[in-house]
Amino acid sequence: MKIKKYRQASSIWLQFKDALKGYILKKTKNLELADEINQLVLMKVIDSCCSDVQIKNVRSWLFQIAHNTTIDYLKKDIKYVDLEKEIQEKTEDNVYLEIEPFVSALIDFLPEKYGVPLRMSDIEKLKQQDVADKLNLSLTATKSRIQRARELLKNEIFTCFQLNIEGAKGLNDIKLKDSCKPLQATISKNNQ
Known part of the structure; x- marks a missing residue:
């Protein structure tokens, strides 16, 4: 049953992966970073596929995950840079x-x-x-x-x-x- 849900989650992500990457790229201005964050989005989608949460608008849900993942990644990156600068x-x-x-x-x-x-x-x-x-x-x-x-x-x-x-x-x-x-x-x- 879980394998079917994983495939379904991957399939959904594949439908939107280019649009998600474009959205992330606008935020990061870095192609490699956008690819990396997009992969993190896929992992989060797969992780959440087995929760029994009802998703009404898949597209909105995916872009919300992409937005949150991008912000979290950039915050983590900024903290590292700030620490290095502080030292x-x-x-x-x-x-x-x-x-x-x-x-x-x-x-x-x-x-x-x-x-x-x-x-x-x-x-x-x-x-x-x-x-x-x-x-x-x-x-x-x-x-x-x-x-x-x-x-x-x-x-x-x-x-x-x-x-x-x-x-x-x-x-x-x-x-x-x-x-x-x-x-x-x-x-x-x-x-x-």
């Missing part, structure tokens, strides 16, 4: 926490047109619109300068520091490079 951000945060005492001096090495907006935004914690107003710049120009300054600061960090990062463990060791004479001079001056 990377925590590692980067740890790196910058170790370097934090030197950031102000490193910002001083940047050209003034980049260093000043970055200091106001990231050190003084002013809103970017307030920074723009104080510097008589447009908000777009201010955002652009702050973004450029962050890239320049990152380059300064890699120029001046040896960062030993071990995979998921994160920052293992940080060491000021001997070649970074200006920062060493600044540190010596501040320690006197």
Whole structure:
């Protein structure tokens, strides 16, 4: 009896499989992913074939399963991506926490047109619109300068520091490079 129901469920899915795939493809914008989710829909249809639920509109029922399966799959995928991003951000945060005492001096090495907006935004914690107003710049120009300054600061960090990062463990060791004479001079001056 179950074999007959499985065949019937498969037959129903086969009638609508292309339409279901098209619907899923519109949601995912990825052909391989649409095929994978469509197979999951088939599995759910087969799993539910033996329940004694009466289905009035098979087409609606199938598309509801396709919709729910797609949403569930995408949510799961987003959680994975978010977790991966969170781990990377925590590692980067740890790196910058170790370097934090030197950031102000490193910002001083940047050209003034980049260093000043970055200091106001990231050190003084002013809103970017307030920074723009104080510097008589447009908000777009201010955002652009702050973004450029962050890239320049990152380059300064890699120029001046040896960062030993071990995979998921994160920052293992940080060491000021001997070649970074200006920062060493600044540190010596501040320690006197």
